Structures are given as structure tokens and as C-alpha cells.
Amino acid sequence: MNFDIFADLRWRGLIHQSTDDAFLPGWLMSGRRTLYAGFDPTADSLHVGHLVAMMVLRRFQKAGHRPIALVGGATGMIGDPSGKSEERNLLSREALLANVQSMQGQMRRFLDFDSSENAAIMVNNFDWMENYSYLDFLRDVGKCFPINVMLAKDSVKNRLERDSGISYTEFSYMLLQAYDFVYLNEHFGCELQTGGSDQWGNITAGIDLARRLRGVQLYGMTNPLLTKSDGTKMGKTESGAVWLSRERTSPFKFYQYWINVEDADVGKCLRYFTELSRDQIEALDAAVKTDPAKRESQRRLAEELTRLVHGDDGLRRAQQATEVLFGREISGLSDAELGEIFSDVPSKDLPRSRLEAGIGIIDALVEAGLASSKGEARRTVEQGGAYLNNQRVAGIDAKLTPAELASETVLVLRSGRKKYALLRFQA
RNA sequence: GGGGGGUUUCCCGAGCGGUCAAAGGGGUCAGACUGUAAAUCUGAUGGCUAUGCCUUCGCAGGUUCGAAUCCUGCACCCCCCA
Incomplete structure (x- = not known):
């Protein structure tokens, strides 16, 4: 005592x-x-x-x-x-x-x-x-x-x-x-x-x-x-509150929320939410100043909190998903792995025969809900904002075939920086 | 009750007979840059079976070869005088 x-x-x-x-x-x-x-x-x-x-x-x-x-x-x-x-x-x-x-x-x-x-x-x-x-x-x-x-x-x-x-x-x-x-x-x-x-x-x-x-x-x-430096409430995203249950906010999203905390707020968060010592926190504060790009504080915060709320296992998955999402090409994974990483991502089922016949990238983007019209889909592709399995789509004539599947039945489409959608092709 | 002004694409706001899917700004989206940031810069921003076609400028009619633009009526909003 x-x-x-x-x-x-x-x-x-x-x-x-x-x-x-x-x-x-x-x-x-x-x-x-x-x-x-x-x-x-x-x-x-x-x-x-x-x-x-x-x-x-x-x-x-x-x-x-x-x-x-x-x-x-x-x-x-x-x-x-x-x-x-x-x-x-x-x-x-x-x-x-x-x-x-x-x-x-x-x-x-x-x-x-x-x-x-x-x-x-x-x-x-x-x-x-x-x-x-x-x-x-x-x-x-x-x-x-x-x-x-x-x-x-x-x-x-x-x-x-x-x-x-x-x-x-x-x-x-x-x-x-x-x-x-x-x-x-x-x-x-x-x-x-x-x-x-x-x-x-x-x-x-x-x-x-x-x-x-x-x-x-x-x-x-x-x-x-709990407020942010801009005066708004902490713990809110565009899509609502950040929850502790994995059903409402997946470990990945939870982890991402903390990774994205502003520099101005991260010191406060470390103090409030982690059990790091004063020395450790002050060292991290210094790191934010000298090398903000590394975002050591945010990483540490996200890590500590995700482990506490979702356990080592949840943390590992969140980090793994982060790697895949912000990494390069997605390929050679299993449906199960993809499903886990992209558990929050909307998906659409299409008959496999369509893939075998070859689907145009424009149609695929619309089907996946990443574009509200073909015009918009075309624009996205022309501007270089469309990605298939994390690889930029070259042109509007691109066709999707079974060769492009990232796992047994799934294709990963992305529009812009972070809007993802999955297309599943069951037999 | 009398007089005047307005209603334009997500928002603000130009346009006032053809060259108008309609200037400009905001927002949004994408790209570059970057730290999965901010700021900045660039581009895009009605739909489609797409060198063309269709829908859109409060609503309904009309004039005209042709209307967001002119005329008539209707609805709503604002201002001024009583």
C-alpha cells in the first residue's frame, strides 16, 4: 500500500x-x-x-x-x-x-x-x-x-x-x-x-x-x-462508437482506431489507458516530437489496448490484418484467412460461371458496391484508384478471371485508399 | 391589401434564346506528396448498351427550328409599403 x-x-x-x-x-x-x-x-x-x-x-x-x-x-x-x-x-x-x-x-x-x-x-x-x-x-x-x-x-x-x-x-x-x-x-x-x-x-x-x-x-x-484536442468526443468514428465487443467493433478496427489517434492526443491516451510507467510514457512523448512519422506512441497504445481488450490472439490478428491491408499484393491465402482479415468488409456472392466467363473491372466495382454507377467506376479506374488484391488496376478493359482469385473463391477489390469489398465466387 | 425580388445540378451561387450537363466556390471522391496524419498541389464530380443517346435548371402548359433562359397559370420563399 x-x-x-x-x-x-x-x-x-x-x-x-x-x-x-x-x-x-x-x-x-x-x-x-x-x-x-x-x-x-x-x-x-x-x-x-x-x-x-x-x-x-x-x-x-x-x-x-x-x-x-x-x-x-x-x-x-x-x-x-x-x-x-x-x-x-x-x-x-x-x-x-x-x-x-x-x-x-x-x-x-x-x-x-x-x-x-x-x-x-x-x-x-x-x-x-x-x-x-x-x-x-x-x-x-x-x-x-x-x-x-x-x-x-x-x-x-x-x-x-x-x-x-x-x-x-x-x-x-x-x-x-x-x-x-x-x-x-x-x-x-x-x-x-x-x-x-x-x-x-x-x-x-x-x-x-x-x-x-x-x-x-x-x-x-x-x-x-475523454475529449480530443479539437474538442470533439474521443471514441467516436463516422460509423459510431468504438465498442469493446468484437461483434460490434472488430479487433482490427479497434486496433486501427488507436493507431490513428492524433499526435496531440496520444500522450493523454497513453496516460489514461495504459499501464506504462511515467518514464516509458515520457520517452514516448519525446519520440512523438523527434520522430512523429514512426508513431511509436500510437503503435504502443494500440498494442496495449488491443491486447487488454481482445487478448494476445486478437492483437495478433489485428496486426496481421493491418499488414495485409497496408501491404502489397494479396494472394495465396485461404478463404478462412481472408474472411477473418476482412470480417468487417462487405462482400457479394456471384456465380463462379461469371468469373470463368471473365468479368469487366467496371462491372465488378459496381457489383461489389464500391461504385454507385458505371460512370463512377470508370472514373475511379481511370484515376488509378481501383485495386484488385491490392494491386492497382491498369485500365478499364481489365477482366477478372479465376487466375486473379486471392484465395479459393475470393477476390479483394479496393477503391481508393481504404474502401474494400470482397467478391465471392461459389460454384 | 399594394409593390418588388426569388426558386439552377449534394450545398452556396453564376447563367438570361442556340457554342449549357450548365461558370465559380464549398463539399465529396481519386491521384501526387506524407506518418494508414495535417497542410498543399492535381484531377474528377447526372445516367447509359457512349465520338452518340437519355434525364436534369420549383410545377404545369405555351411561343420557337431550338428554352435554364421568352410568355401564361400554379405552388412555395424573401423584402418593402400599409
Whole structure:
């Protein structure tokens, strides 16, 4: 417990606000503490936005503390108004249950639930809220919440200023989260709650409730929200969020996302998301300055994170796919290998007889969906933007025949820098 | 209620009887350069069975050998005066 976790987090830029900057460092070094962070099951997978909170829990565990990962089966039924501009749709019970389960599965990658010393704990607040009667809850918990205090919280205030307003349901959200903290304190001795900076209001609500209800002092700490140097949200691509589940975001895409992080953001990402030491990170920062083209930082970041989220195997495949995609000619591979590398890529099945008869490159591009008209396909080829198995197509008269197959049945077409499509020729 | 202006290809915006698939800019796409980056430069940007054909300039009619361009009606938008 002689590791100063608070100082480490501060150096990493992970502390946005805490209830007591002066007290917490010593408190954390003087004994094993139990802390928690909550995750609402709004989807069947965690995404990059959850990564900061997840890594914070992981760091605490590695520093010897005991983390509790709370999945909000109950709070997820209500909807957290924090940081949201509009009322959300309620999810069905079945959807929530499924989401809780798959999110819990992903958390096992970040936390150690089997350690003898300080095993992490997984809880679902549905378990203690399900049978808590409305009347009892209002009498026990509601009584401790002055409306004027609730109205002053940013999450509520922002919504009241909008036309859409806020429903009583979402307005009540903070009571549930506040009670979670009290419950975890009573049952697991949890004394610290962490979360994104938008959670501050909910965290302090829990601290207040604990004081009023039980006369105990709890603590809170928030992490900055993850933004890029241009002010936009990190973890978003044109096609949506970057997810941790391989079904939603393949290991290859996940790896690529980090490889493509801007120079201006990569240092922050290394601090937030990796467990590299301060020396290592500062050496990488220096490398970004002296030799940006090498992108050592991005490579290291992508490697560390892909390994953590998708394992050694996922990392290997992502790297292999990267090599193939950004390498030279694609040939002599098997259908299975290609299918794996190009798992995200759209494909189209065509009868093999057509290939045997020879398909014009123009038709092939249109069939594969890489061009919306023949005119566009022709233009692409004439400008040198069309590739067959990663080799530039020479002219619009090019014909595809079985000799061009990259594997048993597949041809790899590409338009421009990175738009790929597969054509499959089954018998 | 009266007067005036507008509606153009993804967007903005020129065109005001033939040489208009329609200037220019933006966006987008591709190429060069590069770090799978940014910036920059270059090219492309309605469709097709393609030295030609078809569809497109608010909608519907009309004049003309020929209309995005002229006329009539309709719809919508904007401005000014009441």
C-alpha cells in the first residue's frame, strides 16, 4: 500500500475533482480501501467511453485496493439525466438483463475477481432495488433529499432550461445512485466512488445521503471526460462508437482506431489507458516530437489496448490484418484467412460461371458496391484508384478471371485508399 | 391589401434564346506528396448498351427550328409599403 495511487492518477491527468485532495492521498496509502464505479447497461457492450472509469478501477486494484464494478440493472431502468440533453427511451427488462450480462463478461478483462487478497466484486443494483417498496424508499431515502438541492444539480438544471424538460422518473435517478453508495458502504465497506466528471452530482448525492442516514463520511473522485484536442468526443468514428465487443467493433478496427489517434492526443491516451510507467510514457512523448512519422506512441497504445481488450490472439490478428491491408499484393491465402482479415468488409456472392466467363473491372466495382454507377467506376479506374488484391488496376478493359482469385473463391477489390469489398465466387 | 425580388445540378451561387450537363466556390471522391496524419498541389464530380443517346435548371402548359433562359397559370420563399 506504499504506492501513492492518488499522485499517480493526478500525474496521468485522471483527477478532475475530488472531495478532499489533501486527505485522500494519505488515506489511500494507509490501508486497503474499497471503492466503486457504476456502469449503466444501455447497450450490450462497453465502449471506449467506459474505458477511463474501467482503467481507474483497475489501477486501484493493482495498487492493492478492492474495486466494485456495479452494473446498473436498476438505475438503467430509469435513465441517468447527467450529460443528457433529452429524455431517453426506457429499455425493456429483457434487454437490460442481456446487457448486464454481456457487460459483466467484458469487465473480467479489466479486473481480477479471483485474487485472494483484494478480489474485485461484481454487483447489480437491481438485486437490492427490485424488492424495495416505493413507500419505504420514499420514507427512507426520499426524506433526505431537499428538492431545492436536487434542482440545483447541473444535470437537472440543464434539463429544466430546455423545452423538453425532464420527467419525474429521470429526476429521481440520483436517489437511486445515492442509495447504491450507501448500500455498498454497509455491505462491503465501500467508501469511495469514482466516475466521469458528469457523475459528480450523483456522487455527492450519495455522500450526503450517507451522512444524513448513517452519519458516515464517504469520498468521491471524478475523472475528466475523454475529449480530443479539437474538442470533439474521443471514441467516436463516422460509423459510431468504438465498442469493446468484437461483434460490434472488430479487433482490427479497434486496433486501427488507436493507431490513428492524433499526435496531440496520444500522450493523454497513453496516460489514461495504459499501464506504462511515467518514464516509458515520457520517452514516448519525446519520440512523438523527434520522430512523429514512426508513431511509436500510437503503435504502443494500440498494442496495449488491443491486447487488454481482445487478448494476445486478437492483437495478433489485428496486426496481421493491418499488414495485409497496408501491404502489397494479396494472394495465396485461404478463404478462412481472408474472411477473418476482412470480417468487417462487405462482400457479394456471384456465380463462379461469371468469373470463368471473365468479368469487366467496371462491372465488378459496381457489383461489389464500391461504385454507385458505371460512370463512377470508370472514373475511379481511370484515376488509378481501383485495386484488385491490392494491386492497382491498369485500365478499364481489365477482366477478372479465376487466375486473379486471392484465395479459393475470393477476390479483394479496393477503391481508393481504404474502401474494400470482397467478391465471392461459389460454384 | 399594394409593390418588388426569388426558386439552377449534394450545398452556396453564376447563367438570361442556340457554342449549357450548365461558370465559380464549398463539399465529396481519386491521384501526387506524407506518418494508414495535417497542410498543399492535381484531377474528377447526372445516367447509359457512349465520338452518340437519355434525364436534369420549383410545377404545369405555351411561343420557337431550338428554352435554364421568352410568355401564361400554379405552388412555395424573401423584402418593402400599409
